[in-house]
Amino acid sequence: MLLTISGSLREGSYNRMLCRVAAEAFGPAKVVVGDLDLPLYNGDLEQAEGIPAKVQLLADQIAGADAIVISAPEYNKGISGVLKNALDWVSRTEGNAFAGKPTVVVSAAAGRTGGETAQFMTMACLLQLQAQIISGPAVLVAGASKEFSDAGALTNDRYHDTLKTRMAALRAAIKA
Ligand SMILES: Cc1cc2nc3c(=O)[nH]c(=O)nc-3n(C[C@H](O)[C@H](O)[C@H](O)COP(=O)(O)O)c2cc1C
Structure with missing residues (x-):
């Protein structure tokens, strides 16, 4: 199962x-789309009510995935609050869902660097979570509003080819 x-x-x-x-x-x-629409992490909430069901579902999806793709938007030269919040919640669940999981991080952003800073910040968090980060030529979709067709396809072959290379490496990491 591939979790996106x-x-x-x-x-x-x-x-x-x-x-x-x-x-x-x-x-x-089989592709599963993770839902990051979670409550904000709050230690008081965690203590009073435990792990929210949606967080546990996400952690279970991560633990059950053969491979994971994370696409990181860039907000103010950093990781989005939504993504960081999800990683923080998952880190509070039992076990270590990300440990050893083959994971590729990509990004799309309005700016000219295609979300590079956010992509690196995401990988830094994933290192802490012990994911198996599958590295390779970076997929940094810059000026993202011009790079997708109405049907949601990547219009630039360079991005698409790099993405295919990364996905092949991700698949190979499962077999390895
Ligand atoms: C709060 C905020 C901060 C942003 N900061 C950056 C930024 O630092 N670099 C960048 O390239 N784009 C920035 N953008 C533009 C986003 O890249 C753009 O909105 C992008 O479409 C967000 O990803 P999404 O389409 O997946 O929602 C920012 C957008 C918002 C809303």
Whole structure:
């Protein structure tokens, strides 16, 4: 099972689109789309009510995934609050859902660096969570509003080819 995680909740999110294109490039697989619409992490809430059901579901999806793709939007040269909040919640669940999970991080952003800073921040968090980060040529979709067709396809072959390379490496990491 391939789990895709977009760090943007927006319906028309380019990172959501990038997740879809990545899943297609990954090839035949059951694809599960993670839902990051979670309450804000609050230690008092955790103590009073435990782990919210939606957080536990996400952690279970991560633990059950063969491979994970995360697409990170960039907000003010950093990781989106939505994505960081999800990683923080998951880190509070039993076990270590991300440990050893083959994971590729990509990004799409309005700016010219394609979300590079957010992508690196996401990988820094994933290192802490002991994910198996599958590295390779970076997929940094810059000026994202011009890079997707109305149907949500990546229009620039360079991005698409790089994404295919990364997805092949992700698939190979499962077999390894
Ligand atoms: C609060 C906020 C901060 C942003 N900061 C950046 C930024 O630092 N770099 C950048 O390239 N784009 C920035 N943007 C533009 C986003 O890249 C753009 O909105 C992008 O479409 C967000 O991803 P999404 O389409 O997946 O929602 C920012 C947008 C918002 C709302």
